[in-house]
Amino acid sequence: MAFLPPPPQSKTRPDIAIFLYGATSGGAPRRALTLAREFAKRGFEVDWVVANPDAPLAERVPENVRAVALDGVVSKWAALRRRKPLALRAAIPALGRYLSRENPRVLLSAANSAHFSAFLAHRISRSGTKLALRICTHLSGGTAGTSRAPRPVARALARLFVPRADFVIAGSQSVASDLVALTGIARERVSMVYNPVVDATVAERAREALDHPWFAAGEPPVVLSAGRLVAQKDYPTLLRAFAALRPKLSARLVILGEAKKPERRQRLLDVAKELGVADDVDFPGLVANPYAYMARARVFALSSAFEGLPGVLIEAMACGCPVVSTDSPGGSSEVLDGGRHGELVPVGDAEALAGALERSLTSEPDRKALRERAGAFSVDAGVAATLSALDLPPSLSSGRPS
Known part of the structure; x- marks a missing residue:
C-alpha cells in the first residue's frame, strides 16, 4: 500500500x-x-x-x-x-x-x-x-x-x-x-x-496448516492467549494461574502478540522462570494467522484488567475454541452472555483463573454453540x-x- x-x-x-x-x-x-x-x-x-x-x-x-x-x-x-x-x-x-x-x-x-x-x-x-x-x-x-x-x-x-x-x-x-x-x-x-469480527475468512484461515511443534498430535493440551504485551492484558496473572494448574495437569501456554518494547517480553519471561514454568510457555510474537492457533488450542484465556469488546474472545469462539475470561470492566461478560459460553473469573485472581482453566481442560466443549454465539458479532x-x-x-x- x-x-x-x-x-x-x-x-x-x-x-x-x-x-x-x-x-x-x-x-x-x-x-x-x-x-x-x-x-x-x-x-x-x-x-x-x-x-x-x-x-x-x-x-x-x-x-x-x-x-x-x-x-x-x-x-x-x-x-x-x-x-x-x-x-x-x-x-x-x-x-x-x-x-x-x-x-x-x-x-x-x-x-x-x-x-x-x-x-x-x-x-x-x-x-x-x-x-x-x-x-x-x-x-x-x-x-x-x-x-x-x-x-x-x-x-x-x-x-x-x-x-x-x-x-x-x-x-x-x-x-x-x-x-x-x-x-x-x-x-x-x-x-x-x-x-x-466474524466473517467467512475466519473459518477458512482456521483450517490452514500450523507450523508449531506444540500443536502436533499427541502433545499436551495448549492454553492460548493473544494480545499486545501490555499491562492491560495482565499476563502475570495468567502466568501465575498456569503455574498453579501445572501440578494438576500437563499443559502448555502460548501467548501471541507483540511487545512494543523488548523488555516487556523479557519481564514476562522472567516471571515464567520465577514460577518454574518457562519451559512450557512460548511467546511467538505477532503471527500472520492467529486463527490456526485458536482452532487447535484446547482453551483460550483472557486475563485482562479491562477491555472494550474483546475481539480475541469472539475469534476464538468462532474457531470452536472454549474460552475463559476475567469478568473485567468492558464487554467480556456480554460476549460470554454472563458466563453461559465460558467461565468468568474475578480480575487478578490467579487461583480462580487456574480453576476455570482446569475445568475447561477436563470437560467436553460444545463447539457448535461457541461458533453460533460468535456469529452474533x-x-x-x-x-x-x-x-x-x-x-x-x-x-x-x-x-x-x-
Missing part, C-alpha cells in the same frame, strides 16, 4: 476518513481495517489517515482505500520511535489541514488514543466534516488519547470533547454506560455497536450498524450522502 505524503486534493470528496495512529496489531486498528475494507466494498470513498504509515499491519490497508500519511517533522520523528501519544499530538495541524482541504463527510476516530487529536484538528479545520468517535474500551480505564495526563485532567478533557462530537459509538453496553458516567453525555446520543451486522450510527446509507446503491 502506497501512502500519499500528503496527497493532492482528491477528485471525489471522501465519504469517510478513518483516523488513528496506524495499522498496529491491537484490536482497535484491526477492526478499523475491517471497517475500511467493508465501507469501500459498499461503494464509499474511504481515506485511511494515520500518523504512522509504517505500522506492522500497514500492508493490509485495502488497495481501494486511499492511504494518507499526515505530514509533519515532529510527527514523523515520533512515529519512527513509536511514541504514539507524541505522534498523534504532533499530527493535529496536518490533520486539520487535511480536513480543510478534503472536507470528508465524516471523520471517524477509530481508536481511543486518537480521539483528543481528532477533536482538536476538527475544531481548527472549520470544515463541514462530521466528527465521529468510536470508543473502544472503558475511558475510565485509560482515558481517550490522554493516557499521559494525570487521571483527573484526562477525565476533564474527555468531558470536554466527547459530548461535542457529532456521533459517538460505544463498542459494548458496558463501555456505553462507562462513557455516560464519565462524561455526562446523554445515553440516547451514544450508539452501541458491536465490533465487526458478524462483520456484516457490525458494518451496517456503524453506517447507520454515522447517518449514512447501507451502501451507495441507496444514493450518495449529501
